Amino acid sequence: MYKRLRQSLDANVSQLWQKGSFAQNFAVAFSGTAAVALLGFAVSPIMTRLYDPRSYGLFALFNAIVSNVSLFSTLGYAPAFVLPRQHKRFLALVQLALLLGVVALVFMLFAFGLLHEKLLHWLKAEALGAWFYVIPWVVFVYNLNIVMSAWYLRTKDFKKRAGIDVATAVAGRGLTLGMGWLGHGPVGGLLLGDLFAKLTMFFSMLFSGIHRQLHELRWFFSWARLRAVAWQYREYPLYVMPTAYLNTLAGQLPIFFLTTGFGANTVGLYAFSTSLLELPINLIGNAVSPVFLQKVAEVHQQEPERLKHICLDLYNKLFYLGLLPFGIITVFGDWIFSFVFGARWEQAGIFTGYLGYYYMFKLTSYATSPIYAVLQRQHLALLGTGLLVLFRTASLLLGIRLHNLDLGMLLFGISSVLVTFIIDMNILHFLQVPVLRVVVRSLMSVVLILLLLSSLRIGLKQLLD
Numbered sequence: 001m002y003k004r005l006r007q008s009l010d011a012n013v014s015q016l017w018q019k020g021s022f023a024q025n026f027a028v029a030f031s032g033t034a035a036v037a038l039l040g041f042a043v044s045p046i047m048t049r050l051y052d053p054r055s056y057g058l059f060a061l062f063n064a065i066v067s068n069v070s071l072f073s074t075l076g077y078a079p080a081f082v083l084p085r086q087h088k089r090f091l092a093l094v095q096l097a098l099l100l101g102v103v104a105l106v107f108m109l110f111a112f113g114l115l116h117e118k119l120l121h122w123l124k125a126e127a128l129g130a131w132f133y134v135i136p137w138v139v140f141v142y143n144l145n146i147v148m149s150a151w152y153l154r155t156k157d158f159k160k161r162a163g164i165d166v167a168t169a170v171a172g173r174g175l176t177l178g179m180g181w182l183g184h185g186p187v188g189g190l191l192l193g194d195l196f197a198k199l200t201m202f203f204s205m206l207f208s209g210i211h212r213q214l215h216e217l218r219w220f221f222s223w224a225r226l227r228a229v230a231w232q233y234r235e236y237p238l239y240v241m242p243t244a245y246l247n248t249l250a251g252q253l254p255i256f257f258l259t260t261g262f263g264a265n266t267v268g269l270y271a272f273s274t275s276l277l278e279l280p281i282n283l284i285g286n287a288v289s290p291v292f293l294q295k296v297a298e299v300h301q302q303e304p305e306r307l308k309h310i311c312l313d314l315y316n317k318l319f320y321l322g323l324l325p326f327g328i329i330t331v332f333g334d335w336i337f338s339f340v341f342g343a344r345w346e347q348a349g350i351f352t353g354y355l356g357y358y359y360m361f362k363l364t365s366y367a368t369s370p371i372y373a374v375l376q377r378q379h380l381a382l383l384g385t386g387l388l389v390l391f392r393t394a395s396l397l398l399g400i401r402l403h404n405l406d407l408g409m410l411l412f413g414i415s416s417v418l419v420t421f422i423i424d425m426n427i428l429h430f431l432q433v434p435v436l437r438v439v440v441r442s443l444m445s446v447v448l449i450l451l452l453l454s455s456l457r458i459g460l461k462q463l464l465d
Contacts, residue, residue: 040279043173048272048341050180051190053348056268058127059190061259064252065125065135070142071248073104076241080233081150090154091216092225093233094147098217099226101143108136127264131191141198148205164204172197239382246385253392254412261400261408269348270409273337277329277352277359284318285366296370307371308431312438314367315424319442322360323449330356331453350406354413357446361420368427375430384423391415 077097084090112119112133120126176193179186251274258267292314299306329336330353337349372381395415399408421442429435 053268054265055187057264058187060271064255074100075237078150092229105140168201171200243382250388257396273348273352318364322363326356326360327449358416368424371427388419
């Protein structure tokens with residue numbers, strides 16, 4: 001099973017990088033992601049003055065439900081689109097993903113119609129009101145976008161996709177700002193802006209070339225081929241999807257727990273803080289990840305003895321890249337948020353401080369996470385993500401039980417750092433890197449930066465007082 005997954009990875013990488021050089025593809029992917037990230041940073045101070053934390057909390061809850069349902073509804077087959085060499089098998093994978101999406105839509109419409117009260121109570125989504133019944137259709141559009149995004153990845157048209165991402169971000173943010181200004185920041189403005197962005201992405205991708213190939217989906221439909229590709233790429237629903245789901249769940253745990261224990265206002269503060277922390281992580285990770293994935297797969301095949309050197313080298317670069325910026329966020333997060341976004345967002349800055357160094361180690365994991373797949377250790381990736389979910393859950397439950405929000409979030413951040421760091425070190429150990437030296441250097445660097453920045457904060461506070 002793991003050997004087939006490894007072969008799928010190698011085929012994925014080989015096909016992905018046939019068109020264009022590493023530098024060209026990296027530059028195009030980075031430029032599109034950077035434009036979206038810069039737009040997000042630029043409008044955030046305006047957004048926080050139009051929308052209150054409660055609106056952000058309900059928005060986060062809505063998107064958490066959508067992303068969880070979407071992940072299960074297509075069984076994770078879309079990432080396999082780049083693998084088939086035969087065009088008919090690729091089309092069969094598309095047909096399978098679309099069929100699963102339609103089945104999921106029908107099932108959700110029946111479930112939401114018959115069990116709406118139980119679902120509202122179970123998901124703690126009563127505050128969403130009528131928006132709750134839009135979820136099945138939003139999930140369906142989201143699934144269509146995932147299918148077409150994977151289609152664009154197969155065709156390797158990175159430049160066109162980067163333009164679509166920028167146009168989508170501008171359209172969504174523009175409507176969100178307009179609705180916030182006209183309606184004084186109701187959650188509907190955030191939801192309408194997001195829905196408009198998803199629809200903009202759908203029509204942009206559809207009519208940028210894919211629409212010319214839709215007739216092939218009808219001409220080459222075969223139930224036998226559908227069953228064949230479902231079985232051939234079964235590693236995706238069996239291994240890749242559960243790992244992806246646990247990763248998603250690990251980030252969304254506070255949304256569900258804090259909604260129950262502390263209300264939508266607290267969820268909004270958490271969601272806003274993490275949305276800003278994710279921007280630089282996604283900017284760097286989305287550009288580095290595919291390039292590095294190709295590199296480690298190639299090196300493992302041709303010069304396996306060099307694998308530990310290139311992984312450790314990238315780990316060190318990402319570690320020192322994030323050491324000072326995330327240290328500043330950790331120590332000065334509450335001051336920064338209060339000054340830039342307004343006093344009502346100060347608690348979001350405190351949450352950011354609790355999570356700052358977790359996101360630094362999340363950044364370094366881009367240098368280690370591909371190794372599990374290359375070394376055929378996907379089961380360990382699943383185990384590590386499961387541990388992260390377990391420790392985060394325990395931290396939040398303790399905070400809720402003691403009615404202490406700050407304690408729960410502090411433990412949430414500490415447990416996230418420890419588990420992520422241990423996973424990184426475990427991977428480096430597989431590569432026969434002298435892990436003890438890396439551990440001592442990393443911890444000493446973090447402690448030193450925190451001591452220096454904390455001393456600076458104390459000095460500034462005394463000076464200002």
